[in-house]
Amino acid sequence: MNELLQKMMSRESIKVTSPLMPRLEDFTELLRDIWQRRWITNNGEYHRLLEQALADYLKVPYVSLFTNGTLPLITALQALHITGEVITTPYSFVATTHALWWNGIKPVFVDVDPANGCLDPTKIEAAITPKTTAIMPVHVYGNPCDTKAIQEIADRHGLRVIYDAAHAFGVTVGGESILKAGDMSTLSFHATKVFSTVEGGAMIMHDETTKRHIDQLKNFGFAGETEVVAPGINSKMDELRAAFGLLNLQQVDAAIASRRCVAEAYREGLKETKGLTFWNDLSGVRHNYGYFPIFVNAAKYGMTRDELYFHLREQGIYGRRYFYPLISTFSPYRDLESARPENLPVATRMADEVICLPMHHELSEGDVQKVIDVVCRT
Ligand SMILES: *Cc1c(COP(=O)(O)O)cnc(C)c1O
Numbered sequence: 406m407n408e409l410l411q412k413m414m415s416r417e418s419i420k421v422t423s424p425l426m427p428r429l430e431d432f433t434e435l436l437r438d439i440w441q442r443r444w445i446t447n448n449g450e451y452h453r454l455l456e457q458a459l460a461d462y463l464k465v466p467y468v469s470l471f472t473n474g475t476l477p478l479i480t481a482l483q484a485l486h487i488t489g490e491v492i493t494t495p496y497s498f499v500a501t502t503h504a505l506w507w508n509g510i511k512p513v514f515v516d517v518d519p520a521n522g523c524l525d526p527t528k529i530e531a532a533i534t535p536k537t538t539a540i541m542p543v544h545v546y547g548n549p550c551d552t553k554a555i556q557e558i559a560d561r562h563g564l565r566v567i568y569d570a571a572h573a574f575g576v577t578v579g580g581e582s583i584l585k586a587g588d589m590s591t592l593s594f595h596a597t598k599v600f601s602t603v604e605g606g607a608m609i610m611h612d613e614t615t616k617r618h619i620d621q622l623k624n625f626g627f628a629g630e631t632e633v634v635a636p637g638i639n640s641k642m643d644e645l646r647a648a649f650g651l652l653n654l655q656q657v658d659a660a661i662a663s664r665r666c667v668a669e670a671y672r673e674g675l676k677e678t679k680g681l682t683f684w685n686d687l688s689g690v691r692h693n694y695g696y697f698p699i700f701v702n703a704a705k706y707g708m709t710r711d712e713l714y715f716h717l718r719e720q721g722i723y724g725r726r727y728f729y730p731l732i733s734t735f736s737p738y739r740d741l742e743s744a745r746p747e748n749l750p751v752a753t754r755m756a757d758e759v760i761c762l763p764m765h766h767e768l769s770e771g772d773v774q775k776v777i778d779v780v781c782r783t
Pocket of ligand 1: 605
């Protein structure tokens with residue numbers, strides 16, 4: 406084992422994230438049941454139970470489970486026959502833009518709003534061309550996009566809206582699920598997310614016809630035994646993961662409550678530190694505290710973001726430069742006209758200044774205090 410790996414695995418180090426996992430005994434019990442049923446994939450009992458439980462928990466009418474959070478993005482674009490150009494954000498995980506690329510769609514990057522890191526609605530219209538067919542925003546860090554302004558623009562120009570809601574599990578605005586916005590929303594249940602099925606994801610839709618069509622698309626396009634209605638994909642969640650998710654759903658509220666305590670402690674501990682900024686809870690929003698990003702102003706803080714990142718690592722604290730580099734700077738995308746840094750000043754600055762501090766449900770008060778002490782350099 407190399408030295409870095411050894412440090413990362415050691416118990417004294419503070420991990421940036423930790424997966425939400427059911428108690429082993431509880432999972433074993435469900436595994437035993439699955440073994441007895443001998444039905445391990447293809448819309449089994451646990452699959453159906455988890456879709457229903459998620460619809461209830463998230464307060465949305467329809468959920469379709471997927472094997473990860475990238476395939477529902479790709480499938481949503483297929484289902485809505487999106488072509489040409491799609492307006493999207495560079496400040497996200499690469500999967501957002503890759504989903505467009507895999508559909509032969511040209512991504513058009515638009516800058517973000519410094520108030521929440523999400524697509525800036527005031528800059529969308531200038532990027533619309535006759536080829537634009539949709540907008541694909543991201544509720545980044547679970548911060549809700551300005552869904553009303555985005556929908557108004559979409560309606561004015563006849564565009565579809567697909568939200569990458571990978572970070573927005575359980576987020577509500579004024580008591581309403583953020584997942585109700587737009588034509589469709591997608592979730593990721595990857596191990597690093599607030600709610601996890603190991604690997605997994607879902608699509609949220611608003612009507613039964615769409616739900617049926619999506620269920621066909623994720624199963625090769627099959628409609629019954631002998632008919633195929635579309636060139637579908639295989640993205641079915643298996644019974645083992647569905648069972649894992651069902652158990653995790655019972656403890657996700659407690660996990661979010663723990664994360665909230667961590668966020669509050671960070672805010673209290675870091676509020677006097679010059680050169681650091683972070684967001685407070687937005688009014689009327691139920692956050693899920695999936696991430697705790699801070700932004701480092703090197704001149705005022707006396708250290709660059711990268712210097713702080715490596716300084717933390719030396720102390721056994723693993724932060725994440727998330728989202729750096731910007732998607733628009735990766736080689737498949739950097740030659741696009743809209744990828745020029747001059748077009749994306751806010752996102753470019755955020756990517757240079759951001760560091761996500763350790764954030765998960767198992768951080769102890771001592772861990773959090775250690776992070777604060779190192780970041781404050783006290
Ligand atoms: C995690 C993530 C995805 C992809 O999800 P997977 O389940 O890893 O495929 C997509 N978009 C964003 C913003 C993400 O953070």
